[in-house]
Amino acid sequence: MSTSNRRRAPGLDGSTILLLVGLTLAVLVLGTVWAAVTWGSKLDGVNPELSGDPFELFFGVLRGKVAWPGSATWIAVAAAVVILALGILLWVAIARARSKRTRVDEAARFMGKGKDLASLSAKNARATAQRLGVDGWIGVTIGVTIVGRQKLYASAEDMIVMVAGPRVGKSTSYVIPAIVDAPGAVVTTSNKRDVVDATRDVRAANGSTVWVFDPQGIAREEPSWWWNPLSYVTDDTRAARLAAHFASSTMTGGASENSSYFNRAGESLLAGFLLAAALDGRPITQIFTWTTRPGEIEPVKILERHGFIGMADAVAGEVNGEPKRRDSVYGTAAQMVDCLKIGKIARWVTALTGDAADDPRPQFSPEAFVRSKDTLYSLSMEGQGSAGPLVTALTAITVEAAEELATTQRRGRLSVPMLGVLDEAANVCRWRNLPDLYSHYGSRGIVLMTILQSWSQGVEVWGREGMRKLWSASNVKVYGGGVAETEFLGELSQLVGDYDKHTSSTSVGRGQRSTSHQIHRERTLDVSELSGMPRGRAVVFASGAPATLIETVPWMRGPHAGPVRASIAAHDPANTAVAAAAVPVQERAQAWVEAGTATDGEQDD
Incomplete structure (x- = not known):
């Protein structure tokens, strides 16, 4: 069921618009005549007992009871010029504003504005930052309201x-x-x-x-x-979390019951492999190698040696399982870590020398x-x-x-x-x-x-x-x-x-x-x-x-x-490509290796 903001959008028919235009013109003419006669009379020294009522003065001029001063003519002309100039400026401003409006902006009148948006206001965001002790930051800028031009955070x-x-x-x-x-x-x-x-x-x-x-x-x-994902794995709980992140790449919200079964089994096997590799100081690429060798008992022995008996039993159950089912589980786990077989990717998550302590790059x-x-x-x-x-x-x-x-x-x-x-x-x-x-x-x-x-x-x-x-x-x-x-x-x-x-x-x-x-x-x-x-x-x-x-x-x-x-x-690719061409590839590679502690933000592409 939809809600209603209960706000009405009254329309103006043609007769109403004509009435408004007529009233505006009448006010302008009346005001111009009053100002011209009043100021002109003072300048020319005529009409000493001039009425302050604009209507009486206006009709007095029409009936000849009030003299029209000579100076009133140029005052009226000057006023007309000013009114015309202001009218043109107003028209230009409206035209510019309309040119920036889109076909949906009219709807903003019937949506949230002003006090409705207090929770998104700069004042509220600033107050929240002060309450939390955050200095120099209000929040994430969301945009500016169409009605009221209020900035939201x-x-x-x-x-x-x-x-x-x-x-x-x-x-x-x-x-x-x-x-x-x-x-x-x-x-x-x-x-x-x-x-x-x-x-x-x-x-x-x-x-x-x-x-x-x-x-x-x-x-x-x-x-x-480089980053070693296995540095995160300190126990079986963290191994399961890391395995879940790898598994997420192959699982979808609409996975079938059968695929979900093998996904869960593959994820469990992967968690065991991750923990075994972390405990034994292996590179993360070892995980993919184990997934390609159904029946490999080495991960089980590592887990048993470090006292993770439950995890060892879970991996052993897959290692010694029925071959057809085991191959499907291993294949699912291999798919989850498929990216680790790619050398270009592996360079980012493994040490150059095989020993993290000897890698000159920051970790x-x-x-x-x-x-x-x-x-x-x-x-x-x-x-x-x-x-x-x-x-x-x-x-x-x-x-x-x-x-x-x-x-x-x-x-x-x-x-x-x-x-x-x-x-x-x-x-x-x-x-x-x-x-x-x-x-x-x-x-x-x-x-x-x-x-x-x-x-x-x-x-x-x-x-x-x-x-x-x-x-x-x-x-x-x-x-x-x-x-x-x-x-x-x-x-x-x-x-x-x-x-x-x-x-x-x-x-x-x-x-x-x-x-x-x-x-x-x-x-x-x-x-x-x-x-x-x-x-x-x-x-x-x-x-x-x-x-x-x-x-x-x-x-x-x-x-x-x-x-x-x-x-x-x-960092435009065209510019950086020209700069890089002047330096041999081997020299560039050696430069960042020798830099040792330099960070990526300090290197050129």
Whole structure:
């Protein structure tokens, strides 16, 4: 059932408009005559007992009872010129305002505005930041309301979900501004290099070390640092969590019962392999090797030797299982870690020399990262050879490290909020438990912004109920247009609500004129309008506030426009390719190895 904002939209018929125009002209003529005669009489010394009543004066001039001073002529002309100039300026201003309006802006009159949006106001966001002890940061900019031009913010304890189709300005209006404004550490995912190029130098200028995790070479980064996923695995619980992140890349919300069975078995086997490799100091690539050798008993022996008997029994059950079923479980586990067989990817998660202590490159530590103001960009693309499982694991483990740090700080939350921008979340960061954790992270000082291209993307990853849970757990929900899913848009249309439209009709008969008025309810924004939302417009749904229509604010109109442009120019692939061509490949590779402690943010592409 849809709601109604109970606001009426009265229409003006032709006779009413003519009446208003006539009244305006009458007032202008009356005022001009009064001013011309009054001031002219004083200048010319006539009409000593002039009435102050503009109507009496006006009709006195018409009847010849009041003399028309000579000076009144040029005063009237001057007044007419001023009125004409002001009229032209007003017309130009209205024309410009109308030129910026879109076909959906009229609906903003019947949506949330003013005090309705107090929870998203700058005042509220600033008060929240002060209450939490956050300095120099109000929150994530959401946009500017169409009615009232009020700037809206998600505060330091709000969680954000955005659903918007491709090429509607998600990066320019949300991802990039949020990253460059963030006060503390930033974790962001993407399948393109544009966000990295636009923000890395701006973040570095503010004292942030830049880490670009680029196993598929999307941004053409060299592995000048590395991360060992097995450093996270300290017990069987953490092994199961890491296995779940790898499994998420192959599971979907609509998996069949049979595939779910083998997925669960493969995930359990993978957890055992991860724990065994971590306990024995093996590289993570050993996991893929074990998945290709059904019947290999070595992982079982390692687990038994370190006292993890339950995990050893679980792995042994698969090792000694019925061959046909065992091969299916091993094949499922191998699919989950398929990316580890690719050498280009393996360089990012294994030591160069086989011994982590001898690797000259810095090793990424999630625990150290969350205590800094550093920036982590994790990049991957869908399809064959995707590094998505590693991106998911790195992102989730880093956020978990932030959560653990928060439990040791005042009020159980980070003193400086950490921002997580999960762009292309359904393709790049398929984090299975995200819907369950979303609202919890808001209370820990971890502000997450999850961006999807459609509602069905989220359903594919988390299932129908999981996607609804993620949507409901978000304090701020943004729809940015570009989606053609009628069921989802129909629900949004109901959430926006209806308005009472007031119409009138006039009829003339038998010498009498009668006007009838009708009120009927209409959707504020219907499905077609939501689907065809113009670029630069978005609908915002916030907890405790009615839906509102906003204008998005791209980084080009923000305070960091200059530095962002400079960063884009500095890292443009065409420019960096020319610079790189002047240095032999072997020399470039040797340079970052010899740098030892240099970070990726200090190297050129």
